[in-house]
Amino acid sequence: MFFLDPFFYEILISGLLAGVMYALVALGFVLIFKASGIFNFAQGVLALFAALTLVGFQTGQIPFAHLLSLFGLHATHWGAGFPTIVALLFSLGVMVLLAWLIVQIVLKPLVNQEGIILFMATIGLAYVLEGVGDLMWGANVKELNIGLPEGPSEIILDATDMFIDKLEISAAIVAIVLVVSLTLFSQYTKMGRALRAVADDHQAALSVGISLETIWWIVWSVSGLVALVAGVMWGAKSGVQFSLSLIALKALPVLMLGGFTSIPGAIVGGLIIGVGEKLFEFYIGPLIGGATENWFAYMLALLFLLFRPQGLFGEKIIERV
Amino acid sequence: MEEKKQNNRIMEVKDITLRFGGVTAIEGVSFDILEGEVRAIIGPNGAGKSSMLNVINGFYHPQQGEVWFNGQKRGAMKPYQIAYQGIARTFQNIALFKGMSTLDNIMTGRFTHMKSGMISQVFWKGKAEKEEYENREAVEKVIDFLEIQTIRKTEVGKLPYGLQKRVELGRALAAEPKLLLLDEPMAGMNVEEKEDMSRFILDVNEEFGTTVALIEHDMGVVMDIADRVVVMDYGKNIGDGTPKEIVSNQKVVDAYLGVSHD
Numbered sequence: 001m002f003f004l005d006p007f008f009y010e011i012l013i014s015g016l017l018a019g020v021m022y023a024l025v026a027l028g029f030v031l032i033f034k035a036s037g038i039f040n041f042a043q044g045v046l047a048l049f050a051a052l053t054l055v056g057f058q059t060g061q062i063p064f065a066h067l068l069s070l071f072g073l074h075a076t077h078w079g080a081g082f083p084t085i086v087a088l089l090f091s092l093g094v095m096v097l098l099a100w101l102i103v104q105i106v107l108k109p110l111v112n113q114e115g116i117i118l119f120m121a122t123i124g125l126a127y128v129l130e131g132v133g134d135l136m137w138g139a140n141v142k143e144l145n146i147g148l149p150e151g152p153s154e155i156i157l158d159a160t161d162m163f164i165d166k167l168e169i170s171a172a173i174v175a176i177v178l179v180v181s182l183t184l185f186s187q188y189t190k191m192g193r194a195l196r197a198v199a200d201d202h203q204a205a206l207s208v209g210i211s212l213e214t215i216w217w218i219v220w221s222v223s224g225l226v227a228l229v230a231g232v233m234w235g236a237k238s239g240v241q242f243s244l245s246l247i248a249l250k251a252l253p254v255l256m257l258g259g260f261t262s263i264p265g266a267i268v269g270g271l272i273i274g275v276g277e278k279l280f281e282f283y284i285g286p287l288i289g290g291a292t293e294n295w296f297a298y299m300l301a302l303l304f305l306l307f308r309p310q311g312l313f314g315e316k317i318i319e320r321v
Numbered sequence: 322m323e324e325k326k327q328n329n330r331i332m333e334v335k336d337i338t339l340r341f342g343g344v345t346a347i348e349g350v351s352f353d354i355l356e357g358e359v360r361a362i363i364g365p366n367g368a369g370k371s372s373m374l375n376v377i378n379g380f381y382h383p384q385q386g387e388v389w390f391n392g393q394k395r396g397a398m399k400p401y402q403i404a405y406q407g408i409a410r411t412f413q414n415i416a417l418f419k420g421m422s423t424l425d426n427i428m429t430g431r432f433t434h435m436k437s438g439m440i441s442q443v444f445w446k447g448k449a450e451k452e453e454y455e456n457r458e459a460v461e462k463v464i465d466f467l468e469i470q471t472i473r474k475t476e477v478g479k480l481p482y483g484l485q486k487r488v489e490l491g492r493a494l495a496a497e498p499k500l501l502l503l504d505e506p507m508a509g510m511n512v513e514e515k516e517d518m519s520r521f522i523l524d525v526n527e528e529f530g531t532t533v534a535l536i537e538h539d540m541g542v543v544m545d546i547a548d549r550v551v552v553m554d555y556g557k558n559i560g561d562g563t564p565k566e567i568v569s570n571q572k573v574v575d576a577y578l579g580v581s582h583d
Binding site: 184185188189190191192193194196197199200201203204205206207208209210211212218 | 378380399400401404405409410412416417418419420421425428429430432433435437439442443445449452453492493496
């Protein structure tokens, strides 16, 4: 039987850990969608941009070095760079600043527009950010090392014969801490309540003194933080390069499963897809020629669209007549 | 200025005209609200009453006219800034935060009273923590006052209509407003619920001295609780006075009975 197979558990666990990473990306989408009804196409690029910025600060790169070289300044690095923790804080600062710019330049002029128009605006934003990221930090593939343990965990290997990457374990821990703190923040603070209030009713939120602009800034900043964490984790795993922004595509099926408005949904959806695609690849893959990981998530999402379009936890779509 | 002080006008709208494209919702309407009174705005459907409330709390910006609050002319302000000035409101179609509990809904009403910074909130230390507890106490008082202790933790989307209206009133009360705007607080209620709501409005007015401006269709209720009434029809002010004066005003009677306009 398959559940006696030690491989089954190894695959299950590595699927869960991969799922956490998917959930992390999906979380960024859900936060913005809940608060402003915007599907933020740029979430993946935000993760890429955050990771690029972190590497830049860490390695002491001079931003826009290529542009500066046009004016005869040929230095590319100003020194050895900042320690990881300082670089992380600075990167977070950049993401908060970026959130403010996005609200002022993109969202404010488009207030009260249709969702599809805002969606188009985020597509534009994605391309602009991608370009700015390249221009600031260069387009080459970069290695990201923030000092997290890597390689197989010996303790687990000795005890159970299972091969689990330490990096994935740390990623899962970081993701759990992040989700728990976000939940606590939204439950027990003034701004957290304001975030939930804006998600429910804009007019009522305004009438009690909540400024939508401030809330949007906070939401995009938090999404920037989530993007930074996702970018760091994925970047540490497979290098910081353009393809990092494509992890956003992996978040789509997660959202279809979990629903666009549910944070627990994003997490459970991520786990189901992570585990599902690993198990499917291992047990069914060989029968149909393999490489199923590329499409399994999308097939699952399609099934959900057919039978449960609001997702597992999304708000039920009820049309009032 | 001297005159205003004598009359203690908390709010005065002067010659307000509001248009949406070619449609004129309000045309040259003026009236005042005195400190401590219950002021009713009545009129047939589409008379521009809700639009007037939306002008007062800043959702709409009139093309013409002035809004004076606390003896000062108000410049262009956003609704959330007006909330900070001490104007709270409820809505015709209940606008609660449906996914949140009664307690959390009323806590958002305290938003303008909470001043802690973002950093303090993130780490839940110092000011933010203290502030949570203090404001929680204020909220519990509102809950006791409105007799909704039993639904404290219930998600408001699941409450019956009458209770939702009460929670919405609670959210506005929690702000401890100088001026409380109520848009049809009794719409869709049965007699018993209307009596409860009337009692709460009168208590708020008498015990806390809160000035109330409300829109209401039920003339019986208006007669009972309003000190003065302003009547609107087709976006115009067609009558202003005590409830007694209003019912004997021929123009008002015509508007309600649908006599054609010359």
